Amino acid sequence: MNAEVNSLIHNRRSVFPKDYTGETVDNAIIQQMLENANWAPTHKFTEPWRFIVYSGEGRKKLGAIQASLYEKKSKAEGTFDETKYNNMLNKPLESSHIILVYMKRDEKKSVPEMEELGSTFMAVQNMYLTASANKVGAYLSTGGVTFYKDANEAFGLGPEDKIIGFFHVGMPKRTDHVSRRNPVDAKVQWVNS
Numbered sequence: 001m002n003a004e005v006n007s008l009i010h011n012r013r014s015v016f017p018k019d020y021t022g023e024t025v026d027n028a029i030i031q032q033m034l035e036n037a038n039w040a041p042t043h044k045f046t047e048p049w050r051f052i053v054y055s056g057e058g059r060k061k062l063g064a065i066q067a068s069l070y071e072k073k074s075k076a077e078g079t080f081d082e083t084k085y086n087n088m089l090n091k092p093l094e095s096s097h098i099i100l101v102y103m104k105r106d107e108k109k110s111v112p113e114m115e116e117l118g119s120t121f122m123a124v125q126n127m128y129l130t131a132s133a134n135k136v137g138a139y140l141s142t143g144g145v146t147f148y149k150d151a152n153e154a155f156g157l158g159p160e161d162k163i164i165g166f167f168h169v170g171m172p173k174r175t176d177h178v179s180r181r182n183p184v185d186a187k188v189q190w191v192n193s
């Protein structure tokens with residue numbers, strides 16, 4: 001039993017931008033998160049995880065892309081809301097770094113898509129744990145433009161690629177976040193004989 005591993009996994013928390021101080025996270029930590037993401041399990045070594053890191057002024061580019069996607073979609077649907085538009089534009093500035101995480105589909109489709117999505121989510125968990133180990137706040141958002149039909153083109157991705165979310169990173173104001181899980185026993189069946 002490795003108490004350190006158990007503690008890291010159990011105490012990892014999602015920390016949201018409202019709980020970031022506004023300080024910039026050291027790029028060396030971001031690089032370590034990406035390096036560890038790159039060691040996720042991968043069937044047939046397709047290594048499908050891809051990242052676009054937005055930091056500094058780059059966060060404004062992300063804001064502009066997502067606000068424009070929102071404007072186009074909501075105006076077509078007649079649901080445009082100026083507050084939401086401004087939120088899309090400015091929200092990225094609340095985080096130190098925002099990492100767009102996407103799955104790059106294997107050209108030969110040598111494994112089912114679900115496996116490549118799974119691998120990419122495992123890469124995200126490695127990022128979560130690395131952030132936590134370095135006392136950095138982070139969380140995965142699948143909100144905003146994650147599932148917008150036009151998002152792939154706007155971010156320069158291929159048609160078969162899948163955005164899985166935006167990983168927000170920032171220095172946490174506090175480290176006493178709590179979470180909960182129902183007992184694992186209710187989710188497990190053992191077959192012993």
Ligand SMILES: Cc1cc2nc3c(=O)[nH]c(=O)nc-3n(C[C@H](O)[C@H](O)[C@H](O)COP(=O)(O)O)c2cc1C
Binds near residue numbers: 014139141142179180
């Ligand atoms: C696939 C996935 C998508 C998520 N998307 C969102 C999201 O869009 N908005 C949000 O507030 N949290 C999102 N989260 C974070 C969860 O809210 C968070 O994991 C949950 O509250 C449990 O907290 P914990 O991670 O600290 O245990 C997402 C988490 C996962 C795994």
